[in-house]
Amino acid sequence: MNLEGLRIALGGIVANKLRSGLTMLGIMIGVASVIVLVAVGAGSAAASRQRLEALGSNTLTISTGGFGFGNRGGTQSRVIRIEDSDVVALSDKVEAPSVKLVAPIVAAxxxxxxxxxxxxxxQQFQGTNEALFSIxxxxxxxxxxxxxxxxxxxxxxxxxxxxxxxxxxxxxxxxxxxxxxxxxxxxxxxxxxxxxxxxxxxxxxxxxxxxxxxxTTVRDLISGSGTSVSQVIVQATNRKATDSAQTEVLNILLSRKAGSTSTSFLVLNQASLLQTQDANNRTFTVLLGAVAAISLLVGGIGVMNIMLVTVTERTREIGIRKAIGARRSDVLGQFLTEAVLLTMLGGLLGVAAGLIGSRYTIVDVKPVVEPYSVFLAFGVAVAVGLFFGIYPANRAAQLRPIDALRYE
Amino acid sequence: MMLAEAPPLARNVIDIRAATKVYGMGDIQVHALRGVSLAVERGDYVAIMGASGSGKSTLMNIIGCLDAPTEGEYYLDGADVNALGDSELADIRNRGIGFVFQSFNLIPRTSALANVELPLMYAGMKKAQRRERALAALEALGLADRVDHHPNELSGGQQQRVAIARAIVTSPAIVLADEPTGALDSVSSTEVLRIFDQLNQFGRTVIVITHEQEVADHAKRVVRLHDGSIYDDVRRAAVIGPPPMAPGRVA
Incomplete structure (x- = not known):
């Protein structure tokens, strides 16, 4: 068969242009939507990642008590405050080797x-040092x-x-x-x-x-803040070192602050925040992909439907072929090739449509085409053709020649 | 040339023994064949006649390995057909038997050449060789100038000649024709019958199913079926030698 079979199958597809076209359209939409939706998911993930990274990646935000509110009043017997001297201690390269930069913040x-x-x-009025700009x-x-x-x-x-x-x-x-x-x-x-x-x-x-x-300037503005700071922003030497930087910073603070426990300090780890965000985005992308995959499946059912019609319509032709020596495998191959060819052409069109569609901004998201989604969508389309083509092709192959020849 | 090459072998190319065929199950059973035994020698030209419902089509389907008998044995060239699997039967239909149908049964939207090439393709022959043989067969049937025409661009007679070319292109031992002139005008009919005479003269076994006496007149042996049984079997000419209506034969 090979090339010969391909030509026969192509002939079968061309014989019913409209029908084949509509079937291919189903596959095309499926493949294109997988590519576009995964690209939208990836694009929105990239965007939110960028937003988080704009805050400064591999950073830790350390405060005491409630985040963003500075120190609480003096009603507690022991109020733990981060002082300027603590900030200096955090910059110690021996005690905190994973820490690159430290910036204190006094919020007014x-x-x-x-x-x-x-x-x-x-919204924000912050007193800080030079390091914050880089962090x-x-x-x-x-x-x-x-x-x-x-x-x-x-x-x-x-x-x-x-x-x-x-x-x-x-x-x-x-x-x-x-x-x-x-x-x-x-x-x-x-x-x-x-x-x-x-x-x-x-x-x-x-x-x-x-x-x-x-x-210091901000401290002068707000009276009575003494030498304490609202927060300390710490930048780790790299993203991988963020966790060890967190441990080092906490250890320094715990040893310096009498009566403090690990719950005295609030540490916001940008890296773990990113991780959580990434996981969420992945779920989002998978969900979008799944929705698109369903439309691909529906397209596959369309292929099966049309192949069943084709087999019924060409029952007589199957009978003739069998009468002149076609084996089951020949007939199976012919119709399977036709189904796969149908989905392959639809898949190729879908890839083209998906790539074109991904060039546009969709709901404020600039889609980022994931190469894996292109191969996956196309591969699944072909597999769908194979899977949904097997039943009709097998039906054709199992036809008894005498029944097929008698069919009108 | 190709019409001349027919393989010599076992004396009885077809040997059917006590074949029955029952359609349907339970109460509504139709006995299409009630114990038919038929042996056909190599090189014979047999006409199987009978009214509709006599079982002649069923017999032809069994001979052609398109259908299996309910009971009884069938030896084709000495091989037990009942014991053969699906792909071996496909091979027999491909190389052992050439079919000619009443309604031609050419594949639509496919050129005459491609139609004739088809059995060779299923036989696994290479493209170039296939083409050569198919062209030779079409030429032998006077269709050299029609090879690229599709069936709907050909007359009935031409279509039937393409079908005959397709039937003989694999050089089968038997040519099996089901009412080959049923859909043709008299001129085309005469032409087709002349071709069958010729095929037989070159040594090929020809079996024709028909209800027309004029067609049967060309055969060396006429078998008549009635209600699923053979009731008459007449030899009109010797197995060896030309068929009775062959041109140039002294009556």
């Missing part, structure tokens, strides 16, 4: 910024970042996010005009020295609605 809440009559309250991937788009020297000097400077600048200047103004200007924060005037490169939203928060200033 509800501090209004006033400039030229306009007023806004940034969180903050890029200064124009102007400069403050340095550790500014921290020591209590320099009255600030780096602001684009949203804050726009809130002060109006949407259409050039944010750069703010550089060098004094903006009033609470009861102090800070000179804007840099504008952050926009990061967009992380899903829940506008990451550009932020003001960063030297740690």
């Amino acid at each position: 809440n509800s501090i209004a910024a006033v400039y030229d009559g306009a007023s806004t309250t940034p 969180r991937n903050y890029k200064v788009e124009s102007g400069v970042a403050f340095s550790d020297a500014d921290v020591v000097a209590h320099a009255k400077v600030a780096v602001i996010g684009l949203t804050v600048a726009k809130n002060l200047l109006g949407d259409n103004a050039d944010a750069n005009t703010l550089i060098g200007s004094e903006v009033r924060f609470g009861n102090a005037n800070l000179t804007v020295i840099g504008i952050l490169k926009p990061k967009g939203t992380n899903g829940t928060q506008d990451q550009d609605n932020i003001v960063l200033a030297p740690l």
Whole structure:
């Protein structure tokens, strides 16, 4: 058979163009939707991963008690606070070899910024050091970042996010005009020295609605904060070292803080957050793929249906072929080849449609075509043709020649 | 040339013994054949006659290995057909027997050449050789200029000649024809019968199922069936020698 059989099968397909075309369409839609939906899943996974990584990958966020609220009041007999000296201890390369950078954060809440009559309250107003810029991937788009020297000097400077600048200047103004200007924060005037490169939203928060200033400067603004910090951001040397960095940091803090237990500190591990997110995304992608696979299955049933019709329609031809010496295997091969050819052509069209469809942005997600999904979808399509072709082809092969010849 | 090559072998190419065929089960049983015994010698030209319902089609299906008898034995070229499996029967239909049907039974949308090549393809012959033999067979039947035509572009007579070419292209010992002239006009009929005469003259065993006396007149032996039994068996000419109506024969 081989080439010969392929030609005969192709002849059978061409003989009923519309019918074959519609059957192929079913397979094509199935294959294309598998490719596109898996690509959408992968695309949204990549996007959310990017968002998380924008926060700074391989980082740990350490705070005491409630996350983001700083210290609770003095009603407890022993209030555990992370002090400046602890921050220095965390940078110890011997005690904490997996730690690369450490940035303390003093958060000030509800501090209004006033400039030229306009007023806004940034979502985040944080006092920190130079290291935070590198840990969180903050890029200064124009102007400069403050340095550790500014921290020591209590320099009255600030780096602001684009949203804050726009809130002060109006949407259409050039944010750069703010550089060098004094903006009033609470009861102090800070000179804007840099504008952050926009990061967009992380899903829940506008990451550009932020003001960063030297740690000491922010402490001066809010009275009575002493030498404690709200949070410490620690960057591990690499992603794999995040877990060991977490252990090291906790051990240092536990040994330094009398009466503290491991529950005294709240550690947010960005890497494990990413892992969880990845797992969720995988589930999402598999689900999308499964939905698409069902449509592929439906396409397969269409193939079976049409092959049954074809076999019935060509019963007489099967009889003739058997009368002149076709064996069961010849007839089986002929119809199986036809079914597989049908799904293969449909599959190829589906791959083409899937690849084209994945070039467009779908519900705000830029699809990322996974090569495995292309091979899988095409392979499954061919397997579907084989599986659903076997029954009709076998039916044809089992026909007794005399019955087939008599069929009208 | 190809019409001339027929394999010599066992004397009785067909040997059917007490064959019965019953259709249906339980109360409504139809006895199509009630114990038919028929031996056909190599090189004979047999016409099997009978009214419809006499069992002649059933007999032809059994001879052609398209159907098996309910009871009885069938030896084809000395081989017990009942003992053969599906693929061996396919081989017999492919190489041992050439079929010619009343309704031609060519495969539609397929050229005359491809139709004739088909049995050779199932026999596993190479493309080039297949083509050569199929062309030779078509040429021998005067269809050299029609090889690329599809069945629906050919006249009835031409279609039947293509079917005959297909039947003889594998050089079978037996040519089995079921009402070969039933769907043809008289000119084409005469032509087809002349071809059968010729085939027989070249040594091939020819069995024709018919209800027309003119067709039977060409045979060397006429077997008549009635109600599933043979009731008349007349030899009209010797097995060796030309058939009675062959051109040039002195009556």
